[in-house]
Amino acid sequence: MFYIALKIILYDKLRSFFTLLGVVFAVSLIFAQVGIYQGLMEASSVLIDHTAGDIWVTSKNSKNFDFCQPFPEYFYYSALQVPGVQSVDKAIIGWGMIRQQNGGQEQVEIMGYQPDRGVGGPWDLKEGRPSDVKNGNFMIVDESAVKRLGAFKVGDYRDVMARRIQIMGISRGVKSFTTAPYLFTSYSLAQELVTYVGHDNTVFLIIKTLPGSDKGTVIRLLREKLPAMDVLSKEEFSSKTRLYWTIETGVGFSFLLTIMVSFFIGMLIVGQTIYNSTIEHIKEYGTMKALGASTAEISRIIVSQAAINALVGYSVSLLVTLASVKMYEAGGMVMVVKTSVNLIILLMTMLMCLCSAFYSIKKIKNIDPAILFRG
Amino acid sequence: MVPVVAKELSKIYREGSLEVTAVASVDLEFQSGELIGLFGPSGSGKTTLLSMLGCMLKPTGGTLELFGQDITSLDERDLPAIRKKYISFIFQGFNLFPPLTVYENVMLVMNLKRIDPMVADQRARELLEAVGLGKRMNFLPRELSGGQRQRVAIARALAADAPLILADEPTGNLDHENGRTVMEMLKTLASEQNCCVVVATHDNRINDLFDRVVCMEDGRMLPEKRKET
Ligand SMILES: Nc1ncnc2c1ncn2[C@@H]1O[C@H](COP(=O)(O)OP(=O)(O)O)[C@@H](O)[C@H]1O
Ligand SMILES: [Mg+2]
Numbered sequence: 001m002f003y004i005a006l007k008i009i010l011y012d013k014l015r016s017f018f019t020l021l022g023v024v025f026a027v028s029l030i031f032a033q034v035g036i037y038q039g040l041m042e043a044s045s046v047l048i049d050h051t052a053g054d055i056w057v058t059s060k061n062s063k064n065f066d067f068c069q070p071f072p073e074y075f076y077y078s079a080l081q082v083p084g085v086q087s088v089d090k091a092i093i094g095w096g097m098i099r100q101q102n103g104g105q106e107q108v109e110i111m112g113y114q115p116d117r118g119v120g121g122p123w124d125l126k127e128g129r130p131s132d133v134k135n136g137n138f139m140i141v142d143e144s145a146v147k148r149l150g151a152f153k154v155g156d157y158r159d160v161m162a163r164r165i166q167i168m169g170i171s172r173g174v175k176s177f178t179t180a181p182y183l184f185t186s187y188s189l190a191q192e193l194v195t196y197v198g199h200d201n202t203v204f205l206i207i208k209t210l211p212g213s214d215k216g217t218v219i220r221l222l223r224e225k226l227p228a229m230d231v232l233s234k235e236e237f238s239s240k241t242r243l244y245w246t247i248e249t250g251v252g253f254s255f256l257l258t259i260m261v262s263f264f265i266g267m268l269i270v271g272q273t274i275y276n277s278t279i280e281h282i283k284e285y286g287t288m289k290a291l292g293a294s295t296a297e298i299s300r301i302i303v304s305q306a307a308i309n310a311l312v313g314y315s316v317s318l319l320v321t322l323a324s325v326k327m328y329e330a331g332g333m334v335m336v337v338k339t340s341v342n343l344i345i346l347l348m349t350m351l352m353c354l355c356s357a358f359y360s361i362k363k364i365k366n367i368d369p370a371i372l373f374r375g
Numbered sequence: 376m377v378p379v380v381a382k383e384l385s386k387i388y389r390e391g392s393l394e395v396t397a398v399a400s401v402d403l404e405f406q407s408g409e410l411i412g413l414f415g416p417s418g419s420g421k422t423t424l425l426s427m428l429g430c431m432l433k434p435t436g437g438t439l440e441l442f443g444q445d446i447t448s449l450d451e452r453d454l455p456a457i458r459k460k461y462i463s464f465i466f467q468g469f470n471l472f473p474p475l476t477v478y479e480n481v482m483l484v485m486n487l488k489r490i491d492p493m494v495a496d497q498r499a500r501e502l503l504e505a506v507g508l509g510k511r512m513n514f515l516p517r518e519l520s521g522g523q524r525q526r527v528a529i530a531r532a533l534a535a536d537a538p539l540i541l542a543d544e545p546t547g548n549l550d551h552e553n554g555r556t557v558m559e560m561l562k563t564l565a566s567e568q569n570c571c572v573v574v575a576t577h578d579n580r581i582n583d584l585f586d587r588v589v590c591m592e593d594g595r596m597l598p599e600k601r602k603e604t
Contacts, residue, residue: 004472004474004475004479004483007472007474007475007479008474010474011473011474012474281472281473283468283470284470284471284472284473286470287464287466287470288483288487289431289455289458290429290431290458290462290464291458291459291462291463291464291484291487291531291535292455292456292458292459292460292462292487292488292535293455293459293487294455295455297487369426369431369432370422370426372431372464372466372470373422373425373426373466373467373468373543373544374467374468
């Protein structure tokens with residue numbers, strides 16, 4: 001039956017081509033939406049995901065990574081006492097302004113980490129080392145900041161919060177969701193630059209657990225010890241941040257809406273082609289019925305047509321998507337293509353095409369025998 | 376077993392308050408090896424009767440037995456199996472799948488009947504050879520003449536290997552010569568394969584070929600005149 005479906009599709013090449021185009025259009029749009037959304041979400045939690053730490057301690061009810069409030073550093077010692085804790089690192093995230101060479105200002109996010117420890121610092125450096133920001137007015141800037149800050153190189157100076165800071169290194173892959181570039185500085189410099197943090201305060205405690213200890217238990221003990229803080233596993237903090245940006249900014253809804261609209265448009269296109277084709281061949285399907293085929297057997301031809309449309313459309317869309325990843329990157333967007341997500345999109349495409357066959361199958365079920373006998 | 380036994384078989388079409396009696400209380404009995412002509416003017420109920428005999432249409436009254444099996448009491452879901460086992464159709468409009476080649480059209484029926492592909496392939500070639508289309512197996516239906524298409528349909532009906540063959544105006548779209556060829560094939564089929572072949576037609580030019588002729592008028596069966604042999 002699959003073979004017959006294929007023959008029917010190949011028979012009317014022009015119609016099949018336009019159907020394929022429709023499927024590719026709809027599915028590519030879904031791919032792009034999902035890919036860009038994923039890119040944005042990865043960006044929103046990029047620092048959490050790449051920092052070597054199992055547990056994050058933040059101020060109570062902090063919404064996400066970027067909007068955490070400072071709290072007293074001495075909680076550091078309390079955390080250190082909890083059984084199962086191997087190490088605790090302090091880190092700071094805060095907002096600041098940078099002066100561009102031409103005199104304009106840009107907002108930046110300052111990430112302060114302990115240069116000797118490196119936890120919370122850059123993980124992939126094009127130039128320099130994480131420890132280069134130690135003891136002085138130094139920073140590491142991500143290469144993606146070039147769009148906002150203008151061209152820069154190691155050794156350049158920039159004014160951050162009215163202080164001359166020298167660029168000591170250039171990192172890779174630290175693009176923020178908020179579009180404000182990340183600047184990495186030493187912990188102590190960050191305390192000064194982000195004036196609302198100040199001395200004796202930190203923004204994060206990043207905790208590593210002892211090998212073999214149960215993370216859940218450590219989190220519970222930390223929560224008991226630090227009732228005024230939020231204690232979250234790395235994964236929880238990451239998804240909390242992603243969820244915040246997804247929901248609060250409405251990007252989630254807008255992506256979802258586009259995906260759903262694409263889904264329905266694809267369904268309509270495939271549905272109406274298959275329906276037209278079914279009507280066109282209704283006499284032959286009826287004849288098959290007259291010769292003993294059951295509705296189920298004939299439906300298999302229709303479903304196969306839908307499945308072929310889905311598979312070919314999906315494959316072409318995937319190729320289009322993979323080919324356009326570079327294009328998106330050139331445009332400053334990150335598009336993520338993941339196998340697991342691809343499989344979900346494949347299922348969606350299948351579902352889209354199979355649903356579209358529904359009315360055609362209904363038509364087959366109720367073929368009026370009279371049409372067979374017309375000359 | 377007798378291929379067809381119908382008693383007081385009738386069909387009334389209802390469309391809103393309008394009732395059309397297409398077949399009214401028909402009694403018949405068709406035997407194997409017979410080529411039966413079902414004559415009658417247009418609108419006399421021939422197609423409706425064939426549809427009922429072919430289990431494509433549910434009668435509104437009477438009983439129908441095919442090969443000793445009561446059909447009227449069967450559920451809709453059991454009918455495909457009956458059709459698969461006993462019945463084959465030939466239509467005025469041929470009803471071949473345009474995207475499939477001649478060969479594939481014939482193979483399709485055997486595929487439906489789960490006949491082993493090797494056996495089916497052999498059979499399809501033989502049948503197409505027999506109807507004179509051995510050299511056109513890979514043609515599409517649109518590349519054939521009407522007479523050739525009807526011969527494909529006959530090959531298809533034969534491939535189904537059904538003991539009851541129902542043909543509705545099989546010569547209706549054919550010229551005299553092609554029509555005769557087709558009818559002669561059906562006659563051979565009845566006599567050599569011992570099939571029961573029922574041909575609904577109002578084509579009087581082929582009158583002489585039938586073993587038996589039954590006539591309908593306004594849904595009723597006229598008294599039968601047996602052909603002297
Ligand atoms: N599906 C239908 N609905 C309503 N009336 C029908 C239908 N099919 C046939 N009829 C009517 O039944 C009568 C017999 O039709 P038909 O069986 O096609 O006759 P024939 O094949 O001898 O020309 C005609 O009056 C026709 O109008
Ligand atoms: Mg008719």
